Amino acid sequence: MNGRCAVLNASISRLEKRSLSSYEIAAIGHELRHAVEVLSDPDVVDHSSLYYFYKRNRERAGMAAAFETQAATDAGEAIANEVRQFQRTPAKK
Numbered sequence: 001m002n003g004r005c006a007v008l009n010a011s012i013s014r015l016e017k018r019s020l021s022s023y024e025i026a027a028i029g030h031e032l033r034h035a036v037e038v039l040s041d042p043d044v045v046d047h048s049s050l051y052y053f054y055k056r057n058r059e060r061a062g063m064a065a066a067f068e069t070q071a072a073t074d075a076g077e078a079i080a081n082e083v084r085q086f087q088r089t090p091a092k093k
Contacts, residue, residue, distance in 0.1 A: 022084050025080070025083050026077070026079045034069065037057075037069060
């Protein structure tokens with residue numbers, strides 16, 4: 001990361017003892033993709049540059065959402081599809 005030191009602190013808390021849905025797993029992957037994008041951009045050094053990072057990426061992708069990127073959207077969809085495919089595959093005995 002070009003000599004920068006970055007810390008990502010993520011916490012997932014579950015009160016219910018159940019499996020995560022494909023939507024929840026995809027949402028986690030989507031947000032982790034955002035983390036990779038931001039931490040990989042040497043120009044993002046504060047809240048202001050983070051705002052402009054999303055503004056640039058949103059405009060480039062033609063997206064309306066304020067803090068969204070095509071890469072994170074694609075990652076979430078790919079993960080959801082993979083999880084659903086796995087859930088449909090019968091367990092091998």
